[in-house]
Amino acid sequence: MNIKKIFISVFVLTLTLQLQAKTPEEEGKAIFQNRCAACHNVNKVMTGPALAGISERRSIDWIIKFVQSSQSVIKSGDESAVKLFNQFNKIPMPDHPDLTEENIKNIVAYIKSDTKTEEPATAPFAKPGKKRPYYTPVKLTNYFFVIGYLAVVLALIATYYYAVQFKTFKKDVQHKNESD
Ligand code: HEC
Structure with a gap:
């Protein structure tokens, strides 16, 4: 394998890793903005309730069932779902x-x-007990970013290197042609 091929494979590999390295939050945000943001805001009541603290109010199973089919949960007689439905003027969530x-x-x-x-x-x-220190979590995705940026820099250096080589080569050919 020559050096050019190695550079290209490293570049492609890191690019793929970067594309896959979406955090759950980022993925959730993308879905939320597409499918929920018309009626919901995390911190504000809109057509639907504000969703902040949802995982404390409800079990994850409840949330999954409700999002997949809120009307089935309401029709099953789930008390808190019926109450919520009435509170929100019986607007059915799709x-x-x-x-x-x-x-x-x-x-x-x-x-x-x-x-x-x-x-x-x-x-x-x-509330000293509730304060959380500021910290940047070291996640795998951070490493992917670092590797990604290194790959970009390496790719740039490689491109430059080849451009210079090619120029020198062209000059050599010209010299040769001139001296012939
Ligand atoms: C057309 C408007 C609309 C859309 C779009 C919508 N919702 Fe809702 N949502 C509501 C309404 C209204 C309620 C209140 C319950 C009811 O009326 O059925 C609700 C209730 C909820 C609840 C229960 C809240 C609580 O306090 O218990 C959750 C969780 C929820 N929605 C999540 C979502 C998610 C996740 C999406 C996107 C995938 C979404 N909703 C899309 C209108 C909507």
């Missing part, structure tokens, strides 16, 4: 039977990540 458990779990992960906490920033000692 079914999303094609969303998998995984999709819905990712949406819930996105909702968690987009939830605005109501703790005032000016009272840092009010």
Whole structure:
């Protein structure tokens, strides 16, 4: 394998890894914006309820069933679902039977990540137990990004290297032709 082929394979490989390296939150966000944002906001009541804190109010199984077919849950007589339906003027939420458990779990992960906490920033000692330190989680995806950027830089260097080589080669040929 020559060096050019190695560069190309490294580049293609990291590109593929980057495409696959979507976090659950990112995937959930994409679905949410396409399919839910018309009626829901994480932190505001719109046509549908604000979804912040949903995973504390409801079990994940309940959420999955409700999102796939809210009317089946309501018709089954689920008390809290009926109450909610009445509260929201009996506006039926459309079914999303094609969303998998995984999709819905990712949406819930996105909702968690987009939830605005109501703790005032000016009272840092009010609830010390609830404060979380700022930290950047080291995730596998971060490494993919680093590798990805390195690959781009390497690819640029390689391109430059070949461009220079090609120019020198052309010059050599010209010299040769001239001296012939
Ligand atoms: C056409 C508007 C509409 C769309 C689109 C919609 N919803 Fe809803 N959603 C509602 C309404 C209205 C309710 C209140 C219950 C009812 O009326 O059936 C609700 C209730 C909910 C609940 C229960 C909330 C609670 O507090 O228990 C969840 C969870 C939910 N929706 C998730 C979703 C998700 C996830 C999507 C996207 C895949 C979505 N909804 C799309 C209108 C909508």
